[in-house]
Amino acid sequence: MEDREKVLLIGLDGLDSQEIQEWLSAGLLQTLSTIKDSGTYDDLLSTQPPWTPCAWPSLLSGRNPGKHGIFDFFTRDGYDKTLIKRPDVDSPYLFEVADAHGLTSLVINYPVTNPASALENGAVVPGYLAQEGVSFHPEGLREEYEAEYGDYIIYPEYGTDGDAVSEYVDVARCRRDMARFLDSRYDWDLMAVQFQVTDSIFHDLDDRDNIRQVLEKVDEFVGEIIDLGDEDPTVLIASDHGMGDYDWTFYINSWLAEHGYCEVTEGDSQYFRQQKDELKGKEDEVGGPSMLETTVKTVATSLSKVGFSPQRIHSGLSAIGVAGHVERLLPTEALVAAQNQVVDHKESKAFQLYFNSLGVHLNVEGRDPCGVIPDRDYDAVRSELISELKDVRDPVGDLVFDDVQPREEVYDGEYLEDAPDIVLTPRDYRYDVSGSILDKFRRYPHKNHKPEGIILSNRSLDIDGQAKIYDVAPTVAAALGLPIDSQTDGTNILNTDEQYDSEDWDELAEGYLGTDAETDTQSVEDRLADLGYME
Secondary structure, X not given: OOOOOOEEEEEEOOOOHHHHHHHHHOOOOHHHHHHHHHOEXXXXXOOOOOOHHHHHHHHHXXXXXXXXXXXXXXXXXXXXXXXXXXXXXXXXXXXXXHHHOOOOEEEEOOOXXXXXXXXXXXXXEOOOOOOOOOOOEOOOHHHHHHHHHOOOOOOOOOOOOOOHHHHHHHHHHHHHHHHHHHHOOXXXXXXXXXXXXXXXXXXXXXXXXXXXXXXHHHHHHHHHHHHOOOOOOEXXXXXXXXXXXXXXXXXXXXXXXXXXXXXXXXXXXOOXXXXXXXXXXXXXOOOOOOHHHHHHHHHHHHHHHOOOOHHHHHHHHHHOOOHHHHHHHOHHHHHHHHOOEEEOHHHOOEEOOOOOOOEEEEOEOOOXXXXXXXXXXXXXXXXXXXXXXXXXXXXXOOEOEEEEXXXXXXXXXXXXXXXXXXXXXXXXXXXXXXXXXXXXXXXEEEEEEEOEEXXXXXXXXXXXXXXXXXXXXXXXXXXXXXXXXXXXOOOOOEOOOOOOOEEOHHHHOOOOOOOOOOOOOHHHHHHHXXXXXXX
């Protein structure tokens, strides 16, 4: 291959321009500030919904969820859900196409890359949604790294009682150390490194000063990784979505039940937060529920016996002065303990199937295993439900949704049928939409995902209107001299007059999916629960 510039693709999960603006302006994030001032800095529109599991596959493939098939943390088979892995993403990733063209890629910590793709000319270190002890590619790479640097850690201890800043910084340092380790072993063309902690800190930390301290160290690590690219590499830094303030949780299945669309039944809670000792893949050393959980369950049971319906149990806790106390200590655990109703999918017309997918599934005869809506009534029922959802208001009278759309107005591709039938866009993205069976609303100020992340580059980018997450893969491909995917939903935004070939990436990267998929996903689900994604 002819000599070419090295390309660095740095992923900073969840960074939002408004959340970091004060630190950028003050020069506290020196690496990002330097690139911002000398190159390109803009917003980057995410996927719908703007969640990590569908956004990163879109960033790496350049295709919308309707083409790659991922709409949530889970795929579904009927009413059953399975945590996603790389083989569930039916689109080639950028680095697989680069490998097919003989380029060497080093891929570190990107979500939904487990099991690792078997690259011929590089290395893959899986990240978010892989288990803590996941194997790297090539075989033996993990053992070599750990012999030199110590344990490679994917996940911080969420909610740690120790020094939270040090915990997150130590996890982020693994990315920098792995980049150095691989750089010493490979003459690479593409180095792609992702930092997940830049998202986690906003979910887990309340102290802005602590968040700043972590981001300053990540910024420092990013600068050191860029320095591995020799004199003048092409650098592209992107976040998969933004981050900002939320006010409420809307329990849509409770609302659907109240309006005659959803049936409920008694059953075990569908959450996994209780197994916090498994967060790092360890067995529960304590055994049994916590004292707090046991106490709340006892109170909930007593309320049920004196006439409180399951959907009013949490209100009952509030009425006797318990809910506020336990929610300040551990909000989700209190809610989990209070719940004893779940969706009866087989008897329902409509429900949110995934935990917080911003979508409603209809239960259709001939399509779903126990469908109850005749196919001839599908359009009418969906239109009616869309109309009703558009008018939903929170307890202070504000509309909950900016838009409620049929799925075909949001996605396109062969996996359209796997998308929720109705797609929800919360007003200003200030509402979580939960599948729990509780009160319809809960006042819950916190940080969560926004639809606009950021994009930075030391090169001039030609952004006409707004950059989209789908633009990243074709842009990096162009920087590497690769053909642009003929199926991409994005465009090459490098500011250049050079023309690039177009080819179908499916044909170029055929056969690059890993084969060592793990079957035990419990500890990963626990981590999602701890961040509030399983509520």
